[in-house]
Amino acid sequence: MSKPHAIVIGAGFTGVAIAHDLALRGFEVTVVERGPIANGTSGRTHGLLHSGGRYAVKDQESAIECIEENTILRKIVPDVIEPNGGMFVAVEESDLEYREEFIAGCEACHIPIEEITPQEALRLEPHLNPKVITAFLVPDGTFDPLRLALAFAATAKSNGAVFHLFTDVVGMVLDGNGNVLGVKVWDRANDERYEIRGDIVVNATGAWVGQITKMAHGHVPITPTPGVMVAYGHRFVQRAINRLVRPSDGDIVLPQRRMAVVGTTSFSVDDVDYIPIIRDQVQMMLERGTKLIPELGTAKVRGIYMATRPLIGSSGPGRSISRTFKAYDHKDLDNIDGLVTITGGKATTCRAMAEKTVDIVCEKLGISAPCTTKEVPLISYRRFYVD
Amino acid sequence: MSDEKWTVTFIIHRQKGPDSQPHFDEFTIEIHPEEFVLDGVEYIWAYKDRSLVFRHACHHTTCGACGMRVNGVEKLACMTKIADVTQDGGKIKLEPLRNFPIVGDLVVDLGPLYRKMHEVHAPEVIPLCASPWEGEGIKPPQETPKREDGEEYIRLPDCIECGLCVSACPTAASDAEYLGPAVLAAIHIQGIDENPDLLALADSREGVWRCHSAYECSAVCPSNVDPAWRIMDLRKQIIARRLKFKK
Amino acid sequence: MLSREQQGLNWLLQWFDPRGRSIGGLAFILNRITALGLVLYLYLHLYYLRQLTMGPQVWNAFIDSAENSPWIGIGELFVIAGGLIHGLNGLRIALNSFNIAVPYQKQLFYGLFTLALIGIAFFAVHMFGA
Numbered sequence: 012m013s014k015p016h017a018i019v020i021g022a023g024f025t026g027v028a029i030a031h032d033l034a035l036r037g038f039e040v041t042v043v044e045r046g047p048i049a050n051g052t053s054g055r056t057h058g059l060l061h062s063g064g065r066y067a068v069k070d071q072e073s074a075i076e077c078i079e080e081n082t083i084l085r086k087i088v089p090d091v092i093e094p095n096g097g098m099f100v101a102v103e104e105s106d107l108e109y110r111e112e113f114i115a116g117c118e119a120c121h122i123p124i125e126e127i128t129p130q131e132a133l134r135l136e137p138h139l140n141p142k143v144i145t146a147f148l149v150p151d152g153t154f155d156p157l158r159l160a161l162a163f164a165a166t167a168k169s170n171g172a173v174f175h176l177f178t179d180v181v182g183m184v185l186d187g188n189g190n191v192l193g194v195k196v197w198d199r200a201n202d203e204r205y206e207i208r209g210d211i212v213v214n215a216t217g218a219w220v221g222q223i224t225k226m227a228h229g230h231v232p233i234t235p236t237p238g239v240m241v242a243y244g245h246r247f248v249q250r251a252i253n254r255l256v257r258p259s260d261g262d263i264v265l266p267q268r269r270m271a272v273v274g275t276t277s278f279s280v281d282d283v284d285y286i287p288i289i290r291d292q293v294q295m296m297l298e299r300g301t302k303l304i305p306e307l308g309t310a311k312v313r314g315i316y317m318a319t320r321p322l323i324g325s326s327g328p329g330r331s332i333s334r335t336f337k338a339y340d341h342k343d344l345d346n347i348d349g350l351v352t353i354t355g356g357k358a359t360t361c362r363a364m365a366e367k368t369v370d371i372v373c374e375k376l377g378i379s380a381p382c383t384t385k386e387v388p389l390i391s392y393r394r395f396y397v398d
Numbered sequence: 399m400s401d402e403k404w405t406v407t408f409i410i411h412r413q414k415g416p417d418s419q420p421h422f423d424e425f426t427i428e429i430h431p432e433e434f435v436l437d438g439v440e441y442i443w444a445y446k447d448r449s450l451v452f453r454h455a456c457h458h459t460t461c462g463a464c465g466m467r468v469n470g471v472e473k474l475a476c477m478t479k480i481a482d483v484t485q486d487g488g489k490i491k492l493e494p495l496r497n498f499p500i501v502g503d504l505v506v507d508l509g510p511l512y513r514k515m516h517e518v519h520a521p522e523v524i525p526l527c528a529s530p531w532e533g534e535g536i537k538p539p540q541e542t543p544k545r546e547d548g549e550e551y552i553r554l555p556d557c558i559e560c561g562l563c564v565s566a567c568p569t570a571a572s573d574a575e576y577l578g579p580a581v582l583a584a585i586h587i588q589g590i591d592e593n594p595d596l597l598a599l600a601d602s603r604e605g606v607w608r609c610h611s612a613y614e615c616s617a618v619c620p621s622n623v624d625p626a627w628r629i630m631d632l633r634k635q636i637i638a639r640r641l642k643f644k645k
Numbered sequence: 646m647l648s649r650e651q652q653g654l655n656w657l658l659q660w661f662d663p664r665g666r667s668i669g670g671l672a673f674i675l676n677r678i679t680a681l682g683l684v685l686y687l688y689l690h691l692y693y694l695r696q697l698t699m700g701p702q703v704w705n706a707f708i709d710s711a712e713n714s715p716w717i718g719i720g721e722l723f724v725i726a727g728g729l730i731h732g733l734n735g736l737r738i739a740l741n742s743f744n745i746a747v748p749y750q751k752q753l754f755y756g757l758f759t760l761a762l763i764g765i766a767f768f769a770v771h772m773f774g775a
């Protein structure tokens with residue numbers, strides 16, 4: 012029997028991790044992406060390799076996923092990660108109210124933390140607000156977004172996956188019963204249109220999953236919730252600095268090459284193709300950021316950017332929706348065969364998202380192939396271009 | 399900050415596929431002067447012309463994907479403010495990077511650069527001390543903070559493989575085999591004493607002796623790599639070896 | 646990183662097109678233009694010197710016509726200008742190649758170029774001045 016052919020739409024973290032997993036499990040894989048690798052939300056993340064500490068109190072399901080995946084990614088793709096850890100700091104008396112909950116939450120989720128004195132915190136991070144009251148070390152990290160995605164893509168490619176970049180999915184190839192047989196695409200770099208057929212189509216288009224499912228006359232519940240990030244031109248910190256509070260706006264500063272990046276916010280929009288920079292939010296990042304690193308106040312802004320979380324579910328304000336992910340078989344959802352949609356989640360958990368999605372795909376197609384992505388190291392991101 | 403927007407005309411290089419005839423398209427949009435050129439391009443794609451292709455990922459200079467020529471000069475579009483390259487009612491001309499194969503519109507294939515970086519095994523992560531602090535030039539930091547376990551911090555290197563230096567280099571324009579600024583800088587950072595294979599490459603016909611000292615690489619590098627200085631330092635090191643008859 | 650076939654004639658344009666270039670790039674263009682000019686001069690020089698082998702009449706006639714033509718003087722000034730700019734800039738590049746003063750290559754260029762201009766002015770006055 013020839014290999015089953017899977018078409019993956021979207022080459023963000025979710026799409027490339029799925030392509031990698033599918034290729035390892037013996038699929039013929041075609042990835043269709045309308046831009047370059049990681050041009051959507053994935054490129055524009057904060058770049059925090061979550062330890063889970065941020066979600067340890069309110070969203071423990073996500074927190075556990077994070078710490079597990081954090082450990083795995085450090086092992087399989089060390090080339091793109093600054094593994095310098097993270098710190099949760101209290102800078103105002105009121106922050107201490109969260110301390111007990113935080114300790115208990117981290118313990119429940121098996122996130123290793125260590126409380127250190129303000130002096131020690133300032134020794135490790137000299138630019139920290141000198142008013143720091145207490146600090147915890149956590150196993151956070153930072154990653155280069157493009158290169159994390161490229162490493163998955165390179166490995167998938169070396170195992171046979173084919174990437175069609177700058178190619179939009181513009182429609183579905185459907186059979187008489189409305190089941191999906193493939194995709195209609197438009198290669199915008201060469202201005203050519205054609206069809207690709209496969210045994211299964213995986214919709215990994217993040218905040219855009221709704222547009223794809225609509226083409227198949229299906230639906231999926233998601234709430235696009237963007238946030239802003241501001242990059243300053245100086246590496247003030249060596250590790251991710253989190254404010255010791257419930258997740259809120261502008262409470263993380265992290266290093267990224269020679270920069271410090273402050274984020275983020277959370278609000279709702281309808282159109283996710285272009286999100287204008289909201290000046291008030293940039294100002295807020297500065298105000299909140301200087302509570303952690305006072306010198307940000309005089310630093311030069313190097314970049315400002317917006318990205319859209321594809322949060323699952325459709326009710327409630329952004330921060331109260333779970334950060335976990337969900338894979339849907341549209342056979343169950345809308346009685347459409349041949350289409351699986353995955354959305355939600357985090358960059359940190361993309362491997363687990365892929366595992367879950369490919370499990371569903373394998374089950375649908377009656378294939379038994381175990382997932383090996385926890386063990387298989389990824390090859391250098393550069394080899395996406397080398398082979 | 400005022401909320402007043404500017405009217406700006408983007409003149410964008412268009413080409414569908416490497417073999418077709420290029421031309422320029424004009425798009426006039428309203429945009430805030432504090433926004434970045436990349437925001438303008440994305441806006442044009444979103445609302446004016448869905449067929450436009452361009453490269454981008456991180457939008458904050460850590461990935462190196464959005465290199466293009468803005469009014470003839472190599473820039474990362476994500477950090478180039480509208481206000482810095484035009485005025486209200488003005489124009490911005492966008493062209494793809496030079497000296498790389500064209501994929502379409504503003505997209506070039508950076509593959510040749512990535513391949514060469516791979517050949518010289520440019521490190522993907524480096525110790526903190528191997529990258530100097532801001533403003534100190536190419537010198538190790540005076541005081542590198544240590545991790546809690548006393549180990550060194552590790553970080554991603556400065557070079558983001560954006561290709562701006564290669565696009566700006568007049569030597570790369572006429573010599574496809576020239577290693578080029580970014581690759582020679584990657585050799586310098588690793589050290590030729592420690593890496594005989596890199597010494598051989600740097601000292602070859604397509605290595606440091608190919609450079610014609612236009613210094614454009616360092617002028618356009620958005621990431622403090624200063625490749626030109628590194629090329630000259632490699633020359634010095636190689637000459638010193640020859641004079642001492644070192645092997 | 647493109648081959649000559651892929652580049653077409655772009656490479657030639659990129660050698661000499663001053664648009665968007667920084668000081669280092671402009672110095673490169675000047676160096677290359679003056680170098681080509683000097684080579685051209687060298688060939689002309691040798692070509693006319695060849696007349697020496699054709700006997701004194703030919704040579705004297707040539708010298709006469711040269712003395713009456715303003716172009717020779719202007720040409721000579723160009724040679725001097727080219728030589729000064731190219732030679733002084735050549736010193737800068739040679740120093741830089743030993744990694745001397747690379748961070749100051751711009752200032753060095755300004756300084757040496759000013760020196761070249763002074764030299765050119767001196768010769769201009771000397772040759773054409775009253």
Ligand SMILES: Cc1cc2nc3c(=O)[nH]c(=O)nc-3n(C[C@H](O)[C@H](O)[C@H](O)COP(=O)(O)OP(=O)(O)OC[C@H]3O[C@@H](n4cnc5c(N)ncnc54)[C@H](O)[C@@H]3O)c2cc1C
Binds near residue numbers: 048057
């Ligand atoms: C502000 C913000 C900060 C964040 N910070 C972090 C963080 O620090 N750490 C972390 O772990 N996570 C973080 N996240 C979450 C994480 O970035 C996202 O969950 C993740 O990037 C989603 O990846 P994705 O592949 O699902 O979506 P995307 O990256 O958006 O990928 C979808 C892809 O589909 C493509 N596409 C869309 N439509 C079509 C079509 N018709 N045809 C072809 N292709 C199409 C798009 O071009 C896009 O590339 C953050 C999110 C936001 C919004």
Ligand code: HEM
Binds near residue numbers: 733
């Ligand atoms: C006055 C003394 C001179 C000095 C110090 C000098 C120095 C230099 C240097 C350092 C270069 C290398 C530039 C580079 O790397 O691109 C160079 C290039 C060159 N020189 Fe000279 N030079 C001198 C005189 C001349 C003369 C008299 C001629 C012509 C007859 C000449 C012709 C050239 C040519 C053709 C090049 C190559 C140009 C290029 O590659 O762009 N030079 N010179």
Ligand code: SF4
Binds near residue numbers: 564620623
């Ligand atoms: S050396 Fe500078 S300009 Fe060249 S690729 Fe690296 S970061 Fe870009």
